[in-house]
Amino acid sequence: xxxxxxxxxxxxxxxxMVDVAFLLLTFFILTTTKFREDQAVEIDTPSSVSKTETPxxxxxxxxxxxxxxxxxxxxxxxxxxxxxxxxxxxxxxxVTEEGVNFFSIQSxxxxxxxxxxxxxxxxxxxxxxxxQEGIPYIETDTIAHIGNxxxxxxxWGRLSDxxxxxxxxGDLDSEYxxxxxxxxxxxxxxxxxxxxxxxxxxxPDGIGFSKAPKK
Amino acid sequence: MADVDSGGGGGHGKKxxxxxxxxxxxxxxxxxMVDVAFLLLTFFVLTATMTNSxxxxxxxxxxxxxxxxxxxxxVDEKKxxxxxxxxxxxxIYYVGITEPEIKYTTFADDGVRKVLLEHLNRQRxxxxxxxxxxxxxxxxxxxxxxxxxxxxxxxxxxDELAITEAPKYAMVKYADQDSLFVEDALLKMKExxxxxx
Numbered sequence: 001x002x003x004x005x006x007x008x009x010x011x012x013x014x015x016x017m018v019d020v021a022f023l024l025l026t027f028f029i030l031t032t033t034k035f036r037e038d039q040a041v042e043i044d045t046p047s048s049v050s051k052t053e054t055p056x057x058x059x060x061x062x063x064x065x066x067x068x069x070x071x072x073x074x075x076x077x078x079x080x081x082x083x084x085x086x087x088x089x090x091x092x093x094x095v096t097e098e099g100v101n102f103f104s105i106q107s108x109x110x111x112x113x114x115x116x117x118x119x120x121x122x123x124x125x126x127x128x129x130x131x132q133e134g135i136p137y138i139e140t141d142t143i144a145h146i147g148n149x150x151x152x153x154x155x156w157g158r159l160s161d162x163x164x165x166x167x168x169x170g171d172l173d174s175e176y177x178x179x180x181x182x183x184x185x186x187x188x189x190x191x192x193x194x195x196x197x198x199x200x201x202x203x204p205d206g207i208g209f210s211k212a213p214k215k
Numbered sequence: 216m217a218d219v220d221s222g223g224g225g226g227h228g229k230k231x232x233x234x235x236x237x238x239x240x241x242x243x244x245x246x247x248m249v250d251v252a253f254l255l256l257t258f259f260v261l262t263a264t265m266t267n268s269x270x271x272x273x274x275x276x277x278x279x280x281x282x283x284x285x286x287x288x289x290v291d292e293k294k295x296x297x298x299x300x301x302x303x304x305x306x307i308y309y310v311g312i313t314e315p316e317i318k319y320t321t322f323a324d325d326g327v328r329k330v331l332l333e334h335l336n337r338q339r340x341x342x343x344x345x346x347x348x349x350x351x352x353x354x355x356x357x358x359x360x361x362x363x364x365x366x367x368x369x370x371x372x373x374d375e376l377a378i379t380e381a382p383k384y385a386m387v388k389y390a391d392q393d394s395l396f397v398e399d400a401l402l403k404m405k406e407x408x409x410x411x412x
Binding site: 018193197 | 245249252253255256259260262268269270271272273274275276277278300360361362363364365366367368369370371373374377378388
């Protein structure tokens with residue numbers, strides 16, 4: 001080819017890059033099963049070698065953050081609606097239909113019952129500014145057993161879904177005392193089997209008792 | 216930008232390149248398509264929830280069983296290793312209940328895992344779940360987390376028990392008498408050491 005000093009814009013062959021981009025695109029489209037829902041709180045869970053995956057359905061999660069605040073989440077939309085209706089009926093709260101709909105799209109919430117109607121009936125702009133202060137788990141009245149709202153939510157959840165499974169999602173740095181309170185609340189309802197949500201981690205090799213060399 | 220040059224373009228190289236009548240370029244401008252592709256790619260990458268959350272199954276003894284003294288089963292105390300999780304990532308551990316030797320460890324590399332393996336290996340062979348023949352070793356681990364300990368330590372210890380394949384372990388509530396028990400045992404250890412000197 002003869003040299004020409006000015007040939008305009010040089011072209012770069014991007015075919016390979018485009019191929020890779022589309023491959024990745026296809027991969028992510030196919031693997032995305034569920035979009036991340038709005039999280040009320042960011043929790044950094046500890047890791048374990050457990051391989052059991054978290055089920056996407058029929059799960060009630062109680063999250064405990066660094067400061068010991070507790071948030072409750074139901075995995076199923078139907079359960080959310082039923083549970084919140086039970087809460088509304090039992091506490092004689094006044095919540096609009098629109099408020100219930102708003103509740104049904106919350107994957108997690110940490111609003112005490114006292115602020116519930118205010119939060120659910122608020123306008124979108126007000127909700128954005130709303131600070132969720134966590135669900136109280138200390139009984140205010142130890143004789144009548146009132147005030148442990150986490151315990152109440154467990155009951156409403158269980159009533160809404162008989163086959164509900166329970167999981168605790170605690171933060172790395174949360175103190176055990178608040179997690180113990182949640183466990184206590186579960187055990188008060190005779191729920192002695194539950195799960196702890198953790199991050200997956202590879203098990204170290206050759207540590208297990210059966211794998212260790214025999215003497 | 217990103218476009219496919221399908222032969223005809225510069226007229227260089229291959230056979231048909233020479234004919235001057237076919238100089239019409241068949242370049243397709245793919246810029247827009249690639250833009251959209253990358254936009255979608257970015258979107259999916261950012262929204263993708265990585266499924267890296269696992270669940271650790273936990274079964275606790277029912278509350279009534281703890282309070283009921285008749286429901287207690289007698290076991291050889293030498294089988295039982297009690298691990299108390301305390302504040303600042305420390306683990307207090309002891310074997311048995313009569314004048315135990317209180318020891319401390321941490322979650323460091325040769326910390327609690329070594330303790331667990333030592334107890335597991337104290338006597339071979341290990342009992343299989345079915346046959347409970349005499350002379351086989353059937354260690355039991357009790358985890359007692361103090362309220363002041365970090366939640367991470369609880370999960371880490373349960374995980375260590377799973378890693379070392381401990382056959383029997385349970386998480387029990389840490390009660391006030393436990394701290395009295397530990398203090399008492401520490402005092403007795405001190406007395407022993409002094410009388411020994």
